[in-house]
Amino acid sequence: MFxxxxxxxxxxxxxxxxxxxxxxxxxxxxxxSVLATKAIxxxxxxxxxSDIIEFFVHVCTPVxxxxxxxxxxxxxxxxNVFFLSLIVFF
Numbered sequence: 630m631f632x633x634x635x636x637x638x639x640x641x642x643x644x645x646x647x648x649x650x651x652x653x654x655x656x657x658x659x660x661x662s663v664l665a666t667k668a669i670x671x672x673x674x675x676x677x678x679s680d681i682i683e684f685f686v687h688v689c690t691p692v693x694x695x696x697x698x699x700x701x702x703x704x705x706x707x708x709n710v711f712f713l714s715l716i717v718f719f
Contacts, residue, residue: 637649649657686695
């Protein structure tokens with residue numbers, strides 16, 4: 630990232646500030662309100678991140694109810710496609 634004409638790496642992002650690490654290992658703390666007004670170039674994207682949510686279903690649960698739950702989860706994900714991606718394993 631370029632901030633204040635220096636190439637730096639984001640070390641930590643907080644609500645009010647972002648902490649950068651310069652090439653000489655010096656930390657630079659910049660308020661996010663300042664960063665919002667600057668052009669920042671990202672040369673390296675983080676790998677895709679994900680969370681796993683496991684559902685446990687009782688053995689006596691009717692197949693129709695499981696199917697309904699699957700449909701509702703899929704519908705929610707499709708409505709929020711910009712925020713989520715989902716792989717469902719059954």
